[in-house]
Amino acid sequence: MSAVAWFLAAAHAAVIAVLVRAGAAKLAAPAVAAAAVGELKRSHGPVPTAWIRALGVVEMTAAIATVLPVLRLAALMMVLVLGLGFAAAGAGGMARGTGKPCGCFGAESGRPLGPANIAIGAVFTGFTVLALALRGTANDASFGSATALLAVTLSAGWLLVGARQHLRTVLRHATNGGERTA
Numbered sequence: 001m002s003a004v005a006w007f008l009a010a011a012h013a014a015v016i017a018v019l020v021r022a023g024a025a026k027l028a029a030p031a032v033a034a035a036a037v038g039e040l041k042r043s044h045g046p047v048p049t050a051w052i053r054a055l056g057v058v059e060m061t062a063a064i065a066t067v068l069p070v071l072r073l074a075a076l077m078m079v080l081v082l083g084l085g086f087a088a089a090g091a092g093g094m095a096r097g098t099g100k101p102c103g104c105f106g107a108e109s110g111r112p113l114g115p116a117n118i119a120i121g122a123v124f125t126g127f128t129v130l131a132l133a134l135r136g137t138a139n140d141a142s143f144g145s146a147t148a149l150l151a152v153t154l155s156a157g158w159l160l161v162g163a164r165q166h167l168r169t170v171l172r173h174a175t176n177g178g179e180r181t182a
Contacts, residue, residue, distance in 0.1 A: 001142050001143060001146060002137065004134060004137050005137045005143055005146075006146065008130070008131065008134050008137055008143075009143055009146040009147040009150055010150055011127055011130065011131070012066055012067075012131065012147045012150075012151070013147050013148075013150030013151040013153075013154050014154060015063075015066065015079060015124065015127055016063045016066055016067070016147070016151035016154075016155075017151055017154040017155045017158055018105055018120070019059045019060065019062055019063035019066075019079075019082070020059075020060060020063045020151070020155055021105055021106035021155065021158060021159075022056070022059050022104070022105045022106055023055075023056040023057065023058075023059035023060035023063065024056070024060070024106060025056070025103055025105070025106035026052050026053060026055055026056030026059065027053055027056040027057070027060075029103065030049035030050075030052035030053050030056070031046070031049055031052075032100075032101060032102070032103035033052045033055075033102060033103050033104070034046040034047050034048065034049050034051070034052045035100045036093075036098065036100045036101065036102035036103070036104075036112060036113055037051075037052070037089065037102075037113075038100075039093070039096060039098040039099070039100055039112070039113070040089065040092045040093065040096060040098065040113070058078065058082070059082065061078070062075050062078035062079050062082060063075075063151075065078070066079065066147070067144050067147050067148045067151070068144065069141075069143075069144060072135075073135075076128050076131050076132060077128075079124055079127065079128050080124070080125060080128040082124060083120070083121045083122070083123070083124025083125040083127075083128065084121060084125060085121070086104075086117045086118075086120050086121035086124065087117065087118045087120075087121025087122060087125070088121070089102075089113050089117050089121075090113055090114050090115060090116065090117025090118035090119075090120075090121060091118055092113065093112050093113025093114045093117065094113075094114045094115065094118075098112040098113050098114070099112050100112055102117070104116065104117060104120075105120065106162075
């Protein structure tokens with residue numbers, strides 16, 4: 001693969017990692033995002049968690065389809081729409097002064113919808129434009145394999161970094177022969 005193809009594979013992998021984490025969070029705990037998105041409505045009540053779970057399924061589907069050559073164009077269109085939606089939600093959050101944590105992209109921070117969503121939306125939009133412009137670079141079978149490998153590596157690393165405190169506790173417990181320490 002060329003250097004441009006590796007760069008594009010890395011960009012695809014980063015987008016996939018974000019979408020997988022975001023989708024998984026929405027499937028596992030949709031109430032957080034439902035409350036945050038609900039603040040964008042006039043009534044300020046949470047949106048149905050089924051809507052949030054459906055969005056999680058769309059995010060996961062786009063992530064998986066991005067690796068498959070036959071579905072890549074449709075997946076890129078999904079990523080573009082998701083990016084525009086993330087940016088719009090961030091702009092809406094800033095305009096309304098929302099305060100509920102969004103749990104966006106699987107984050108456990110207390111940040112509401114706002115600048116981070118706008119930034120991720122802009123990155124997703126820019127990524128899509130770049131990926132479409134360089135689409136001819138990503139046609140060989142090794143591109144899909146490289147993208148999948150990089151995405152798994154990024155996702156696993158992100159998961160380990162996010163769960164490092166829990167992981168330390170588990171490892172400490174395992175190395176102490178199952179005995180608890182103070």
